[in-house]
Amino acid sequence: MDRSLRVGLVGTGFMGRTHSNAYHQTRRFFPDNVGVELVAVCSRDGAKARDFAKQWGFASHETDWRDLVSRDDIDLIDIASPNDTHAEIAVAAAQNGKMVASEKPLGRTLEESRRMVEAVETAGVANMVWYNYRRVPALTLARQMIDEGRLGRIFHSRFKFLQDWTISPDLPQGGAGTWRLDSAVAGSGVTGDLLAHCIDAALWLVGPMSEVCGTTEVFVPERLHALSGKREPITLDDASLFMARFDNGSLATFEATRFARGHKALFTLEINGEKGSIAWDLHDLHRLQYFSYDGDSAMRGWRSIHVTDGDHPYMKAWWVPGLQIGYEHTFIHQMADFLAEIRSGTKTVPDFRDGLAADAVVDAVLKSARSRSWQTVESTAKSAGLEGAA
Numbered sequence: 378m379d380r381s382l383r384v385g386l387v388g389t390g391f392m393g394r395t396h397s398n399a400y401h402q403t404r405r406f407f408p409d410n411v412g413v414e415l416v417a418v419c420s421r422d423g424a425k426a427r428d429f430a431k432q433w434g435f436a437s438h439e440t441d442w443r444d445l446v447s448r449d450d451i452d453l454i455d456i457a458s459p460n461d462t463h464a465e466i467a468v469a470a471a472q473n474g475k476m477v478a479s480e481k482p483l484g485r486t487l488e489e490s491r492r493m494v495e496a497v498e499t500a501g502v503a504n505m506v507w508y509n510y511r512r513v514p515a516l517t518l519a520r521q522m523i524d525e526g527r528l529g530r531i532f533h534s535r536f537k538f539l540q541d542w543t544i545s546p547d548l549p550q551g552g553a554g555t556w557r558l559d560s561a562v563a564g565s566g567v568t569g570d571l572l573a574h575c576i577d578a579a580l581w582l583v584g585p586m587s588e589v590c591g592t593t594e595v596f597v598p599e600r601l602h603a604l605s606g607k608r609e610p611i612t613l614d615d616a617s618l619f620m621a622r623f624d625n626g627s628l629a630t631f632e633a634t635r636f637a638r639g640h641k642a643l644f645t646l647e648i649n650g651e652k653g654s655i656a657w658d659l660h661d662l663h664r665l666q667y668f669s670y671d672g673d674s675a676m677r678g679w680r681s682i683h684v685t686d687g688d689h690p691y692m693k694a695w696w697v698p699g700l701q702i703g704y705e706h707t708f709i710h711q712m713a714d715f716l717a718e719i720r721s722g723t724k725t726v727p728d729f730r731d732g733l734a735a736d737a738v739v740d741a742v743l744k745s746a747r748s749r750s751w752q753t754v755e756s757t758a759k760s761a762g763l764e765g766a767a
């Protein structure tokens with residue numbers, strides 16, 4: 378592509394803002410890529426869509442995503458709306474020959490996720506899922522270190538994503554802001570929401586998972602529904618824990634909850650290998666903790682790498698060494714990589730098939746919790762075919 382990428386965005390909430398910011402900043406900080414033109418934004422509320430378009434520099438707005446995906450002046454449809462909209466919009470966009478970027482999880486169910494992959498692959502359009510944490514420079518560095526063999530054979534890993542915002546039984550479900558508690562909209566609870574980030578990081582850093590054994594809990598079984606005005610059961614998971622075995626023989630534990638008082642967005646991971654270990658914490662996202670077993674035993678110990686130097690991933694594009702960047706930069710980096718991928722044709726960003734792989738683990742965890750048994754993770758490799766088990 379030798380002209381600017383023309384973008385149509387769906388959703389003006391939290392992710393609508395992070396993506397819009399990424400479009401602006403990637404042009405400024407990664408100027409070698411193809412440009413970006415913000416053509417239209419879509420939200421069901423016309424006034425909101427118009428105000429958002431003005432604030433974020435979109436040339437026009439729509440109130441129905443169907444009008445957005447049928448426009449001739451748009452190359453990429455970017456889906457930043459709740460989970461119940463992803464499959465329908467992505468399939469329609471791909472059928473109209475658009476590139477598609479979707480927020481995670483891909484679908485509410487594995488069946489929806491498979492349809493989304495089938496649609497983009499049949500249409501042959503570029504696609505991406507926003508697993509933005511891969512683009513935290515410290516985690517990109519972690520991946521480089523694993524690829525270089527610095528950890529050696531991996532034995533263990535542990536992942537957590539902890540929040541506390543749903544503890545009050547007075548918090549409603551459904552509607553703006555609390556759609557995450559409504560299973561019809563969200564699909565699953567913390568498993569597909571928070572734990573999906575941990576699962577994607579695990580698949581990316583450690584490798585494919587073969588089987589899982591998990592349990593989930595609903596701590597508040599009924600909440601007022603913001604749209605129906607009635608108290609309705611909560612049928613999705615407030616908390617989710619699981620153990621995993623990987624194809625490489627290593628073991629992992631995972632935990633996500635919205636009931637960990639005192640934690641707002643604590644994503645942590647640790648990986649232990651034969652030659653060394655790494656640990657990372659979203660609240661201190663520019664640091665990577667590293668233990669190397671090499672060298673003089675008296676001098677061994679954990680070191681804290683401040684990932685802010687010009688030779689660290691992405692950091693050359695930013696400030697001078699020693700100065701930090703933050704959460705919003707992960708989206709900027711992912712968009713910059715997607716634009717580079719469009720030009721080079723070489724895959725660098727997580728695509729829909731990577732999203733499907735994470736969703737297959739989510740599905741296996743939920744099945745395991747229901748059946749109280751170990752579950753095999755369904756293969757999502759291209760060779761396994763899309764039809765696989767539903």
Ligand SMILES: NC(=O)c1ccc[n+]([C@@H]2O[C@H](COP(=O)([O-])OP(=O)(O)OC[C@H]3O[C@@H](n4cnc5c(N)ncnc54)[C@H](O)[C@@H]3O)[C@@H](O)[C@H]2O)c1
Pocket residue numbers: 387388389390391392393419420421422442457458459460462480481482507508509553554570
């Ligand atoms: N990558 C991440 O770190 C991350 C973080 C948060 C959310 N997410 C994902 O992003 C998506 C959006 O989450 P959010 O936190 O931005 O939600 P949000 O509630 O803040 O915003 C959702 C937006 O979608 C709009 N919307 C809803 N239905 C629509 C429809 N039918 N047509 C057009 N617009 C519609 C709403 O009006 C709102 O503007 C979800 O899939 C969520 O899982 C990802």
